[in-house]
Amino acid sequence: MQDNKEFGNVLIVGLGMIGGSFAKSLKQQGLATLFGADRRAGELTLGVSTGVIDYPAQLDADTIQKMDIIILATPVRAMESVLAEIKPHLRSDTLLTDVGSTKGSVVAAATKVFGAAPENFIPGHPIAGAEKSGVLAANPHLFEKHMAIVTPLPDSDPELLDRLHRLWRAVGADVVSMDVEHHDHVLAASSHLPHLLAYTLVDTLANADRSQDIFRFAAGGFRDFTRIASSDPVMWRDVFLANKDATLATLDLFTDRLAEMRQAIVEADGASMYGVFTRAKSARDHFLRLLEQRTIGKPQQKQISMAVAPASAVNGEIKFTGDKSLSHRALIMAALSDGVSELGNVDLAGDVKITMQALRDMGVVIEEFGHGAVRIHGVGRTGLRAPIAPVNVHESATSLYLLLPILAGQNFPVEVIGEGALLNTPFTHLLELLTRSGAQVTSAPADCLPFKVTPAVIKSVSGELPGSPSSRLVSSALLLSLYAEQDSEFKGQIAIDAQTRGLFSAFGVSMSGSQCLKVMPSPLEGAEIDLPSDLQQVIWSALLAVLLPGSSLQINEVSTIGRGRLLFDLLPKMGVQIDWLSEPQGLFSTRSFKVSFAKLKGIHLSPAEVYEYREFLPLLAVAAVFAQGDSSFEGISQLPYFYEDRMTTLVDGVNHIGGDCQWQGGVLHITGKVPEGGDLDSAGNDLVALAFLLLSARCRNGAVVRDCQKILEQIPNLEEIAVMLGLKASVHI
Numbered sequence: 001m002q003d004n005k006e007f008g009n010v011l012i013v014g015l016g017m018i019g020g021s022f023a024k025s026l027k028q029q030g031l032a033t034l035f036g037a038d039r040r041a042g043e044l045t046l047g048v049s050t051g052v053i054d055y056p057a058q059l060d061a062d063t064i065q066k067m068d069i070i071i072l073a074t075p076v077r078a079m080e081s082v083l084a085e086i087k088p089h090l091r092s093d094t095l096l097t098d099v100g101s102t103k104g105s106v107v108a109a110a111t112k113v114f115g116a117a118p119e120n121f122i123p124g125h126p127i128a129g130a131e132k133s134g135v136l137a138a139n140p141h142l143f144e145k146h147m148a149i150v151t152p153l154p155d156s157d158p159e160l161l162d163r164l165h166r167l168w169r170a171v172g173a174d175v176v177s178m179d180v181e182h183h184d185h186v187l188a189a190s191s192h193l194p195h196l197l198a199y200t201l202v203d204t205l206a207n208a209d210r211s212q213d214i215f216r217f218a219a220g221g222f223r224d225f226t227r228i229a230s231s232d233p234v235m236w237r238d239v240f241l242a243n244k245d246a247t248l249a250t251l252d253l254f255t256d257r258l259a260e261m262r263q264a265i266v267e268a269d270g271a272s273m274y275g276v277f278t279r280a281k282s283a284r285d286h287f288l289r290l291l292e293q294r295t296i297g298k299p300q301q302k303q304i305s306m307a308v309a310p311a312s313a314v315n316g317e318i319k320f321t322g323d324k325s326l327s328h329r330a331l332i333m334a335a336l337s338d339g340v341s342e343l344g345n346v347d348l349a350g351d352v353k354i355t356m357q358a359l360r361d362m363g364v365v366i367e368e369f370g371h372g373a374v375r376i377h378g379v380g381r382t383g384l385r386a387p388i389a390p391v392n393v394h395e396s397a398t399s400l401y402l403l404l405p406i407l408a409g410q411n412f413p414v415e416v417i418g419e420g421a422l423l424n425t426p427f428t429h430l431l432e433l434l435t436r437s438g439a440q441v442t443s444a445p446a447d448c449l450p451f452k453v454t455p456a457v458i459k460s461v462s463g464e465l466p467g468s469p470s471s472r473l474v475s476s477a478l479l480l481s482l483y484a485e486q487d488s489e490f491k492g493q494i495a496i497d498a499q500t501r502g503l504f505s506a507f508g509v510s511m512s513g514s515q516c517l518k519v520m521p522s523p524l525e526g527a528e529i530d531l532p533s534d535l536q537q538v539i540w541s542a543l544l545a546v547l548l549p550g551s552s553l554q555i556n557e558v559s560t561i562g563r564g565r566l567l568f569d570l571l572p573k574m575g576v577q578i579d580w581l582s583e584p585q586g587l588f589s590t591r592s593f594k595v596s597f598a599k600l601k602g603i604h605l606s607p608a609e610v611y612e613y614r615e616f617l618p619l620l621a622v623a624a625v626f627a628q629g630d631s632s633f634e635g636i637s638q639l640p641y642f643y644e645d646r647m648t649t650l651v652d653g654v655n656h657i658g659g660d661c662q663w664q665g666g667v668l669h670i671t672g673k674v675p676e677g678g679d680l681d682s683a684g685n686d687l688v689a690l691a692f693l694l695l696s697a698r699c700r701n702g703a704v705v706r707d708c709q710k711i712l713e714q715i716p717n718l719e720e721i722a723v724m725l726g727l728k729a730s731v732h733i
């Protein structure tokens with residue numbers, strides 16, 4: 001027997017599917033010498049012959065005393081008698097653990113047997129399994145990319161806890177730690193209740209009249225829903241005997257909801273049913289994506305690049321999905337309205353999905369009809385419902401800026417959490433805006449997420465906004481003003497663009513004044529709005545046509561107010577010729593136009609222009625790279641820091657592939673010059689990536705744009721659009 005293996009001698013008591021899978025993985029990796037004990041001798045014989053264990057064993061003094069690790073893998077109610085057998089011979093430095101599906105009962109059994117749970121006993125539970133049982137179902141890969149929960153007790157030995165973590169990691173699991181009671185409540189809902197429902201459903205139908213036909217014509221749904229009713233009956237009987245209270249609590253909750261569904265059917269209340277189904281569908285879709293990330297590997301860690309070969313010409317006609325920023329805000333305002341809104345051409349990708357999920361979690365019914373058509377059943381300004389879990393804005397700063405002000409105006413407390421880079425971002429200006437208006441928001445240190453929002457009276461949102469406000473901060477202020485007791489008056493820097501005014505007026509909110517803007521809080525009315533094309537994509541494709549000789553591109557339904565003024569004011573100054581094909585129409589003065597190849601001229605942007613067009617600076621800078629003569633952008637350093645970061649990444653990329661951009665005294669100077677091409681790193685910034693794709697199309701040798709995950713999340717059909725326009729772009733993972 002070798003004892004130089006990392007985990008030494010390991011004994012599995014209960015060599016069934018889970019114990020066998022564990023043993024097989026350790027044995028195949030050569031990490032331990034495996035012993036198996038089972039009350040069924042046949043399982044041990046099979047265990048040896050199929051290479052799951054090295055030796056069959058008894059729970060006698062000789063065996064127990066030479067073990068470094070003992071893992072209990074019997075059904076949970078058998079563990080007490082197994083512990084009693086082991087106790088007399090157990091060494092204090094042997095790690096004693098288990099894999100049982102309930103934890104309170106196992107701790108109670110150990111306490112009963114030992115007087116108090118010993119320091120070397122640390123319970124565990126893999127969240128991986130199958131409806132199979134027995135050692136022949138052992139699968140050494142069962143735990144890979146799944147979670148294993150450990151529930152250390154107050155006196156657990158830290159060194160042995162460390163060994164338990166290493167043990168689970170060795171079989172491929174991600175280890176999480178939680179307390180016993182929490183474990184039993186969470187698992188009662190996520191695992192025990194579904195098994196109870198599956199067993200009961202199959203049993204009900206199997207004994208029903210017409211049961212033959214019910215099973216004969218059972219569609220895929222029945223099979224999916226009831227797979228787990230093939231699980232081991234002894235194991236599951238034990239689970240429900242062992243986790244009685246937590247299972248009853250979740251079962252009662254479910255029974256109440258089922259009764260509500262029954263009532264909805266009695267009353268033919270389609271709206272309620274639809275609400276539950278849409279919420280459940282989107283919650284599950286969202287949850288499945290998270291699960292996929294766990295099992296397939298996290299996509300945000302995958303590097304996605306786009307290679308662009310020098311392109312010839314772009315031609316044809318195109319209409320883009322709706323403006324992202326308007327989509328976000330229109331959804332929120334519709335959700336807060338006292339009626340039903342019909343929105344068309346909404347961009348439902350990327351960050352907008354996160355906002356939508358949060359609204360659904362708070363009781364808003366959103367119907368999707370494809371191609372960006374949605375119907376939203378508004379709940380009124382203060383009609384959101386407290387979500388079951390914290391509101392998660394993931395990595396979307398926009399969702400945070402738009403949701404936080406409306407959460408501040410609700411009458412329930414709520415926690416807001418985020419992920420990734422957002423967790424290290426201070427939101428000082430946003431918090432300042434909210435708290436000085438009377439909102440109650442507390443944050444983690446350094447103004448970072450998570451935030452706790454408690455109900456409070458919003459007094460007024462008046463005054464100057466902190467710093468040189470970002471577009472998001474302006475939106476936060478406007479949304480917050482919907483909750484203010486008094487009219488809000490904005491002064492100074494803040495210029496509310498015509499699109500925003502249009503959006504607010506569509507929902508019945510009036511604004512007056514231009515220098516000193518007043519927002520009168522009032523109930524919102526449901527609206528019918530068709531959103532204009534996304535302006536980033538419009539400007540991107542228009543510049544693509546302008547840069548590539550032989551191009552002629554028609555772009556449909558573009559808003560020509562607000563930032564849409566770019567098309568009238570700024571681009572023509574650079575030599576772009578816009579041929580308007582239709583008269584302005586509707587709320588956003590939407591028009592179609594044609595744009596063709598043109599020789600660009602350098603441009604000088606004042607600080608006011610830089611502020612107004614701050615979201616478009618990366619695209620404008622790339623246009624300047626290909627323009628004749630010099631360009632300069634003043635005042636970038638006075639913008640919120642992330643605009644400057646964005647431009648720094650852009651400038652580094654341009655210079656890296658042979659362009660000529662220089663910062664002098666805070667002014668960005670760009671000398672027109674066609675770069676050679678090469679590698680462009682967008683550092684995960686979506687707008688920089690979009691600008692780099694434009695840059696690549698016209699470089700001498702094409703280029704590869706790195707780190708395109710975010711832009712592909714925001715514009716999922718970007719590759720398709722590029723190909724449709726005639727751009728030679730391809731995605732590489």
Ligand SMILES: NC(=O)C1=CN([C@@H]2O[C@H](COP(=O)(O)OP(=O)(O)OC[C@H]3O[C@@H](n4cnc5c(N)ncnc54)[C@H](O)[C@@H]3O)[C@@H](O)[C@H]2O)C=CC1
Nearest residue numbers: 014016017018038039074075076078100101129130133134
């Ligand atoms: N099946 C699953 O998907 C999962 C099960 N678990 C837990 O893992 C444990 C084992 O489950 P499975 O491997 O699925 O069951 P299994 O039925 O495949 O294996 C259990 C084994 O324990 C043996 N056994 C029963 N009483 C015994 C006793 N007093 N002394 C010695 N051996 C005894 C049985 O003969 C059998 O071989 C259970 O506690 C269960 O709650 C945890 C996660 C997933």
Ligand SMILES: O=C(O)C(=O)Cc1ccc(O)cc1
Nearest residue numbers: 101126127128129130131191
């Ligand atoms: O087969 C399935 O889908 C399961 O649900 C597996 C499972 C069963 C019991 C557990 O305690 C953990 C996982």
